[in-house]
Each structure stands twice: as C-alpha cells, then as structure tokens.
Amino acid sequence: MPDAPRHRNFINGEYVDARSSRVFENRNPADANDLIGVFADSAEEDARAAVDAAASAYKTWRLVPAPQRGEILYRLGEILRDRKEEYSRAMTREMGKVLKETRGDVQEAIDMAFLMGGEGRRLHGQTTHSELPDKFAMSVRSPIGICAFITPWNFPMAIPAWKTTAALVCGNTVVLKPATDTPLSSLHFAEALRDAGLPKGVFNVVTGSGSRVGMPLLRDPRVKVVSFTGSTSVGRTINEACAPDFKHVHLEMGGKNPIIVMDDANLELAVDGAIWGAFGTSGQRCTASSRLLVHRNVLARFTEMLAERARALRVGNGLDESIEMGPSINQSQMETVLEYIEIGKAEGAKLVAGGSRLTSPAHANGWFVEPTVFVAERTHRVATEEIFGPVTAIVPIGSLQEAIEVANESPYGLSSAIFTQDVNKAFVAMRDLEAGIFYVNLPTIGAETHLPFGGCKQTGNGHREAGLAALDVFSEWKSVYVDYSGKIQKAQIDVPAGASPSA
C-alpha cells in the first residue's frame, strides 16, 4: 500500500504510529476500490500512552478558568465552519451518507462547540440559603478527570463533538476511540481542536478495534468517566467492565423508533416524514423511523404512497449531489440487512418495496441495498428488532391506544413521533410514549443540540447527551458550606430560637 495516506494516533498533541506499527485500512463503502488511507491499529500500550497524556494535561486544564476553556471551543466552532465542506466531503467518502447529511453532521459539531463555548461563562451552580445564621451555602460543578469515549461510525464527528465539548468546558481531559469504520472524521475533529489552541494532551485519539484498544482504554484505572454510543450489546459489556471500579458510565444505545400515523394526519406530510426518517443515513441512525404504526383507515393509501416514494429514491455515491441515499457502512452490515429482509419474508411480512441488493455497474463495488418497506405484524422481527439499514416496517393499528401499546412493547425507548391534526391525541402520545424524544408532525430524527438527547429503557442508562443535561455527565456536584458565625453550628440541631414552632 505504498500510495495510501498514513494516518496516526493523536496523543499529547503529536501524531504517532501505534507502538506495534500495525495499521488497518479504511475504504469507501460506496466503492470498495477507493482506499481512504491506513490508520494506526492501536493496542493497550497506545491506550496507556494516551491516558498518560490526558492525566498529565488534567493537572493544568482543570485550573484553566472555564470562560477561557469556552473560548477555545468557540474557536473550534469557527474552524469547523471554515472547513465544513472539506470535512463533509471526506466524511461522505469515509462512511457513505450523502453530502447534505455529512454537512449536517459537521454542523452539529459546530453547534455543540458554540453551545458549550457559551457554557464557559455560565456553568451555573446553585446558590441558596443556609438554615443557620451567619452561614453561606452553594454548590459548584467540579471536573471529574479523564474521560474515555467510544463512538460509532454513523455520526462520526457529531457524536465525538457532543461528548468532547461538554467534557472539555467542564475541565476534564479526553481520550477518544472512534469506530474502526470512521477514524478519519475523528482525526479531523482533533486537528480542528489542535488548531483552536487546545493545550497538548487535553484531547487525544487512539484508533483501532473496540476489543483491542477500546476495552483496555476504559479499563485503565485512571479513567473516571466512560461515555459510549453504540449497540446495546456492546453497551452492556462496557457497563459490566466498568462496574467493579464504580466508573461513571454514560450509555447511548439502540432504538426501534415508531412513527404513529393517525387517520386524521396530513398523509403527504406523514409520507414525507417517513421517507426521511426511515431512509436518511440509509436507516443507519439510532433514531431511524424503523416502525410505522399506521391507522387501518389510511393504511392502503399510506402504504401505496410510501412504497412509490421509496422505489423512486436515488441510491448511490453520496458525493453526487443528486443522490438521496448512500450505502450500508460495510459488507457485514449489508449482509445483516439482507438477512433481515429474508427473515421478514419468511415470517410472512409483506414486502411492498425494495428487498434486494443493488448490482448495476454504478453500485457493484459498494454495499447498496434498495429502500425496503414491509407491512408486518407487531410481533415480526422486522417490526421489533433494530436492523440499522434501509428497512422499515408498517404495522397496522386501530386506535391511538393500540399504537401506544405497540410502541411501548419495544425494549428500546429512544425516539418517537406522531402525525395527527388533533392536538389532544398529540398530547396523549407525548405523555404516554416511553421515549426520550418525541416529535409531532415530524419523523423520529432531527434532534437539535441545545436539547437533551438520549433514551430510556434499553437505549440508555438515565443520562443525556447534548443540551445542558450533558454537563451532569461530565461534572461532579460539590456542595460548599461556609460558616462565618465563629461557632460550630450543627445542622438540623442548632435551629435558631423562634425558628421552630416547638421552640
């Protein structure tokens, strides 16, 4: 591979090979002949070197005033804005989603940089009154220490940015292990942080496999916070690995997100939403609209309209601006998708659009599957399991109550949506759907960075990414009492005379 660009780990502000000198290849999922580069195939010793750097940088970074930390994030936002087109194109080539979407991915990183940059001048604590005289009470956010991030490939800059910007403004230092399929986008993010003036060692990237470098990284006893986004099965393994040391663990995992379509819905709008929600990012979003719970009164029309739109989607290399849907991320993910399509057929779900791999000369070197629509029963595997591909299942329902029941049967609870013109139905769904995110007259995708993002049940473990809620993952509350009475006043005991009815 003499011509392949060689990319290195980013440790302590320097670009370094894996100690072993081992590398792995990264190829374009739209064209397997397109080699993007070779990357450091890191192992435990590389993770340790990155944690060494993060540990040493933490000693000074935690003492940098938060407004100054925020200013670096502000510059990060400006640099990403200047390089948006360059990084978006590289991301489409690296992971296949269409340019419009990779521009959105980089934009999300920009939005997070400005949001958390602003937090530098807030990071509010709570100041309140003591129950005793001549005593002061407040609580402040303290940094926690070294954070390890394990991230997926579907939002290769946005997800690292959600975690990193919040962690840094709080005064922590970071080691990121990005997905094997998208190391370049993470290294671009690191480059922008470096150019924004972030001190050496505050942010580090080690590339390589989850088991060989990810697991040793998060097991390092110096790592205090582990934030993971990915599948529920890997999330469970990580949670178990971190339990003995009581590390703070933040998990964002899978979804099987329903759109409810009521019989009073604007059907054009609902179909538009379902197409975007189900086939955006080729269905490879944790929030993908992979279940469409459609009222029987509009089932036939909705199904026909959706199938027609799905068949008309232009699928191909996302670098071509006219393309609407890209490939699956890799061969094995494509095979999983094709397997699920066979499972759907075998279970008796009715295939109404797509169902095959695309094999024309323009598609032959990539991992392309047709946008696929089933009409299924609520128990079918295509209607209950996360497929992570361009497959969605319409499930007929007879009432809002039934739709909510079907929606809540899922072990996941990430995103949810309803299309209806009836405000009463919208509010009942808002109250009763078990999910961290809810949309009215929009599909299940499209979160904005200044609101909390995350899910309940087997999607998450009670934390939220983005918004101000993210600050709780990356800071520890410290409650502070200052007594200026000159006495040892005992809380709950030395209540001032006259203050209590029994006194």
Ligand code: NAP
């Ligand atoms: P994944 O297989 O769980 O991988 C995610 C990350 O974990 C990758 O960096 C992976 O490294 C690493 N990893 C794998 N095995 C590991 C281990 N034993 N120890 C430590 N790290 C390990 O998920 P994916 O296939 O990349 O992403 C798809 C999944 O992510 C879906 O389930 C989707 O719903 C979920 N997701 C959730 C959200 C959310 O916010 N809720 C957002 C996006 C995606 P390698 O790349 O080397 O395998």
Ligand code: MG
């Ligand atoms: Mg790739």
